[in-house]
Amino acid sequence: MSTALRMMVMACLAVCAMATAQSKSDLIAKSRNLGPGAVDTSIYMTPQFKAPPPGKVDHPLFRSVYMGSPDKIVARTSYGPVTEQDLWLWIILSDSFSPAYLIDQYNKAKTPSEREAFAVTLRGHINDYVFTNQVIPAIAGDIPPTECDLRAYYYGLRGYEIAYILNIVAPQVCISKADQVKYMQEHRSEVGDPARTRVRYILKTTSYDESLEDQAVAENEMRTLRESILSGQTTFAEAARANSDAPSAGNGGEIPAFARNEMFSIFQEFTAALKPGEVSEVFRGPQGLYMVQLIETTLGEEPTLENPVHVQRIQDKLYPKAVKGQFEFATKQLFRDRHPLPDVNDWDNKHDQDIVGSVGKFQIQKCNFWMTFPEIEREELKLDQTRLRDTMSAFLQREAMAQVVREGGFDNDPVLVRSREIAANMARRDAYVERQFNNLNVNEEVARKFWRDNPRLFTPLAMKRLVKLTLKSVSLAFTPADAQAELAFIVSGEERPTLPQAMPAEQMTTGIIESIITNQVGPGGAGAAAPAAGGEALWTEDEGSVSDEHRPAPRGIPILPLGYFPKIGPTVMREKVAAYKSSDFVLNYQDLGFVYLEDVPGLPASVDKVPVGDFSKPILEGNSAVSWYVEDARKLPKPAFEEIIPQVYTTYRTITVGKKTARTYDEQLKKANVRFSF
Structure with missing residues (x-):
């Protein structure tokens, strides 16, 4: 269902x-x-x-x-x-x-x-x-x-x-030739038939979550594969079929021809530098390591209003916008x-x-x-x-x-x-x-058994005090992977990685360092003036309550009452961040206060398994490395049956009927014998 x-x-x-x-x-x-x-x-x-x-x-x-x-x-x-x-x-x-x-x-x-x-x-x-x-x-x-x-x-x-738009609004729309010419001039590549590129590529899936050693092994494997292609030991298509992790592997790595800006930028940059038959260097992209071979580049056709196909493309783009504008005008008058x-x-x-x-x-x-x-x-x-x-x-x-x-x-x-x-x-x-x-008839015996057998339905979810640590390099000598390794050292005491040589600290005055930290990083960073509750505090220390802007969304099981929490002081991460000294990286923290983990956008699922007082494994977020620290957790006990009788009855009915409807859905669709033909 x-x-x-x-x-x-x-x-x-x-x-x-x-x-x-x-x-x-x-x-x-x-x-x-x-x-x-x-x-x-x-x-x-x-x-x-x-x-x-x-x-x-x-x-x-x-x-x-x-x-x-x-x-x-x-x-x-x-x-x-x-x-x-x-x-x-x-x-x-x-x-x-x-x-x-x-x-x-x-x-x-x-x-x-x-x-x-x-x-x-x-x-x-x-x-x-x-x-x-x-x-x-x-x-x-x-x-x-x-x-x-x-x-x-x-x-x-x-x-x-729909009928109002099609029969009342749309007939009033008129697209002039001047509009068509203007759109064609501004969107030549979309209207005309642009040059298209045919390539084969090989993908070796890797992630920054992997260790530096594993990433180095994958890169060496790709370089070895490239040497075997260049030496003639194998063809690019054969290598793609045997080694590529991409969906196009079965097709020898070949994908449909694409125009400019239809692939991610670094892919297009490496492709543009090739001549037909040439193989690119190994490069890193969104899903791992890539290698591209150019097959051919076809010439494009300039857009013109003499070509009916081009005119139709213009109409398909302008017509919806014109209908929307006319609709807004017509409905204002209507209302x-x-x-x-x-x-x-x-x-x-x-x-x-x-x-x-x-x-x-x-x-x-x-x-x-x-x-x-x-x-x-x-x-x-x-x-x-x-x-x-x-x-x-x-x-x-x-x-x-x-x-x-x-x-x-x-x-x-x-x-x-x-x-x-x-x-x-x-x-x-x-x-x-x-x-x-x-x-559906429900008696007390059935409802009480349902309440007893399903404690998770009636027990408040735990709220955890969450602090986000972010480490970002302020030196061009370091990559995001270097920041990830450095943050791993900070949060778990792992062996400090060997990093490339950056600008000597003595060449950077104290004023420059402070300027970078204060102006580029913001409050809560190392060396910056932190707010009273520490970092970017989403909790109000005086009241011990989360701000309305970041209040957890309503849920089936209501949130814990805000008055349940005592006054919340600054996070312990405040001192940890303040104690971190580096001329190459800046460490920040963000204190989210007590939250439901599922209410935090983009939070990795692995954070749910992090015990109180521990950090999540550092991952990359854009050009920064991040880790989540679970500082505390609060939870109320399951209410007694007598306290929530109406809710138990209603929840039992809702879930029982929902399951029955889902079974009916699956059984009847099977009988319907749905055969897709798109």
């Missing part, structure tokens, strides 16, 4: 959790007395539906003219075909993170590995489409449409937005005329039948809106006023577009008709999951 569909299923379960609760005030009262770490009744929420400013929408049609062909089949099942346009609409209506023109990206991919990466994502989207639009109607046909009318209408508004009016102030005191939003003759009541958008309440069951207003605004803005489409007579537009069909199936899928949730 794909991640996208799983999120949708969990969103349906959230609606059920809300609907089966006794009352909002009762739930709020319970949540305040359940104790830290309890799983909430609304932990599964749909992604935040945040309204863009009027006229500001990031739509796939503003990025690509691709809409998918209604006649081209990308998959066949026992229920019927799946077309390119079906998949394009599905990705848009399901609010996927993937671009709707994914098939187009797949078709334009230049390497087998790139195509396979797109193919994996495509298969997931096709499976989700088949389950929702072919399987669900077959296994949930007894669900009356009245159970999901509003949800279907909401999903279908995305289709009206001024139609007045989408959200009325969400004083929400808690409104009655269920009160009108909370209107645009034109369209009105929506509080009870209907709340049941359609349960995510307007946070995990703590408190109203999220910002999310409420944004959600209502986006709903009403799309409704305004829908009114214009209907008034213009485009209600039977083929793309819109298909969008409404997909939207109805999405709502039927939600109702199918909700029915399973509501029909």
Whole structure:
């Protein structure tokens, strides 16, 4: 079951959790007395539906003219075909993170590995489409449409937005010849047929995480291989098949011809220096050690408006931008005329039948809106006023577009008709999951056993005080690998590496050193004035609390209460950094305070295994070496069953139904016999 569909299923379960609760005030009262770490009744929420400013929408049609062909089949099942346009609409209506023109990206991919990466994502989207639009109607046909009318209408508004762009906005777009000439002059290499280069290459995968000895061995092996090619003992293609770690090894190392700026810079630099048949020196790139042989370079063709292919390339680039500009202009005028009016102030005191939003003759009541958008309440069951207003605004803005489409007579537009069909199936899928949730009976014995057998679900996650050490060279004589080796010596006492000779310290005045440290490194560096809490402190020492900007994101298991922590003093790394003296490197630290490790962007997974009082293995981050120090850890015990009864029941239902739906998903897709043909 794909991640996208799983999120949708969990969103349906959230609606059920809300609907089966006794009352909002009762739930709020319970949540305040359940104790830290309890799983909430609304932990599964749909992604935040945040309204863009009027006229500001990031739509796939503003990025690509691709809409998918209604006649081209990308998959066949026992229920019927799946077309390119079906998949394009599905990705848009399901609010996927993937671009709707994914098939187009797949078709334009230049390497087998790139195509396979797109193919994996495509298969997931096709499976989700088949389950929702072919399987669900077959296994949930007894669900009356009245159970999901509003949800279907909401999903279908995305289709009206598409119809508004295609039928109202796009016909007003006109691209002049002057615009075409200007674009052609500024993007000659994109419009014309640029010179292309054919090469073979060999890759020996290595990493800076490996020891210096292992890296040296790999480099010697590549140089030996190059000598054997140059001496005629083997051909480059044979050497690539036998030794290359790249996906192109089976093809003798040859990759599709590429134009300028389509490969990483150092690869192109070494290739540009070669003549046909020549072999480059061994060089280091993103994945390890490389060696390139130039096959040939083909001449390009200058762009011209006389060439219809070139004109079409210009149109494909300018048209989406022109449509976006016209859309922004048209919607600003539309919203001024139609007045989408959200009325969400004083929400808690409104009655269920009160009108909370209107645009034109369209009105929506509080009870209907709340049941359609349960995510307007946070995990703590408190109203999220910002999310409420944004959600209502986006709903009403799309409704305004829908009114214009209907008034213009485009209600039977083929793309819109298909969008409404997909939207109805999405709502039927939600109702199918909700029915399973509501029909699941749970007694205290089952709930208590579930609480006892799953302690990780109900125990607060440990928070760790994390300090990031960064070492950067201030001398051109040292490489990032040298900094990595030096940091390894600092944090673990390893034997200091033999480094190349840098500028003698006596040739650098104290003022120059201080200038480098103070101006280029910033606070917290060795020799610089450190803040009171040490380094780049994200914690406020006075209050012992993490700043709002860096507060861990909401999660299923709430964070530990900030008042739980005593006053936090400076990290011990402050003294370690201050004691480090070097004219070749600068050592900095960043005190993140107590955090959940999974909330720290880019944190290596290995840090989770670092014990308190120890460092992670130094790695490279850009041109610097970094290591993470775990200074302390805090954790609260698992709450008693009696303290979190509502959460245990709801979590049991959610997980049980989620597993059952996942099994149904896998079983039904197997029966559907999905056969991909893209």
